[in-house]
Every structure is written in structure tokens, then in C-alpha cells.
């Protein structure tokens with residue numbers, strides 16, 4: 247079961263400053279935030295591909311089961327090129343661990359020119375070894391603030407989460423996302 251949630255960006259965001267303050271205090275000075283639009287900087291692309299592979303493994307899927315995906319820089323560049331050719335804009339926020347240089351977290355928001363009032367939440371992931379530092383909150387908030395500042399026509403952000411994804415849903419609810427629908431998914435196992 248997937249929960250579909252929406253955040254109306256025209257609504258007041260009184261919770262965002264305290265949430266960001268608490269998240270920054272928890273993450274401390276160990277992490278730095280990065281942001282880009284479209285193409286990932288070359289020096290970060292390999293690490294981003296590793297985190298993108300983890301999306302297919304770490305995300306709860308209820309009773310459905312999917313094959314793990316393999317991502318590398320070529321596949322990442324292919325997705326970026328396809329988005330660009332389709333006229334889509336991807337805003338990416340990420341967090342890097344200063345001590346090790348490891349990319350620890352990323353989140354992607356996608357904008358479609360045919361629906362300028364809408365932003366779609368794509369991947370969000372924190373690498374397992376870096377969880378518990380509120381990096382998910384920080385990267386999501388960074389992107390939401392960028393949307394507000396750079397794309398004032400956007401009125402709503404949509405996101406889809408597995409109904410059992412408590413950790414992601416807790417962050418989304420705190421940021422003001424509200425349930426807007428559910429969909430059920432079925433999987434048929436094919437026997438040879």
C-alpha cells in the first residue's frame with residue numbers, strides 16, 4: 247500500500263525553522279550540505295550512483311519484492327540526459343560527511359513545465375551508516391526552500407511512500423505533508 251501525500255506550499259511553514267534548527271544541531275558540523283540542479287558534479291557522481299543503488303534495496307516495499315538495481319555513473323548520466331531532453335528540472339540536495347568525504351544523503355525534487363504549479367518528490371535516501379543525524383530532514387527542507395525561492399509558481403509538492411515507511415513518513419508529516427490518497431499494489435510471482 248502506498249500513501250500519496252501533498253504539501254501546499256502556499257500554506258504557512260512555522261514548523262520549518264525549528265525543525266531545521268533541531269536537525270542542524272543533531273547533524274552538527276560533521277556534515278556539509280550540497281545542492282545542484284540537473285547534472286551532478288563529476289566528483290560526486292560515482293558516490294551518488296552508489297546511493298541510488300541503495301534506493302532499490304533500503305526502501306520498504308511491504309510484501310512486494312523487487313530486484314536490486316545496479317547504478318553507475320553512465321546510468322545516472324543517462325537519466326539526467328533523458329530528463330533534460332524531456333524538459334524536466336531536477337533539484338538535488340545532498341549531505342556529505344566532512345571527515346570521510348562520503349556522500350551520506352540525497353533528495354530529488356522534479357519539476358515539469360507542463361504543470362508549473364507542481365513539484366514531484368523523487369528519491370530520498372540516507373546511507374545506513376549515516377542515519378539518525380536528521381539528514382533526511384535537512385536535504386528535504388533544503389529542496390523545499392529552493393522551490394519556494396527559485397520556482398514561486400509551484401503551489402504543491404506531491405510524494406509517494408510505502409505505508410509502512412515510518413521514518414520517511416515521520417519527516418514528511420513534520421514538514422506539513424498531508425495524506426491525499428492511497429493505492430494498493432499487487433505482485434504476481436511467475437513460476438517457470
Ligand SMILES: CC(C)(COP(=O)(O)OP(=O)(O)OC[C@H]1O[C@@H](n2cnc3c(N)ncnc32)[C@H](O)[C@@H]1OP(=O)(O)O)[C@@H](O)C(=O)NCCC(=O)NCCS
Nearest residue numbers: 304305306370371372377378379380381382383407413414
Ligand atoms: C527515511 C530516511 C531517509 C530517514 O533517515 P534519517 O534522516 O537518517 O532519519 P532520522 O535522522 O530522522 O532518524 C530518526 C530515528 O530513526 C532511526 N532511523 C532512521 N531511518 C531508519 C531506518 N531506515 N531503519 C531503522 N531506523 C531508522 C534513526 O536512527 C533515528 O533514531 P534515534 O532517534 O534513536 O537516533 C532513511 O530511513 C532512509 O534512507 N530510508 C531508506 C530509503 C527510503 O525509504 N526513502 C524514502 C523512499 S519513498
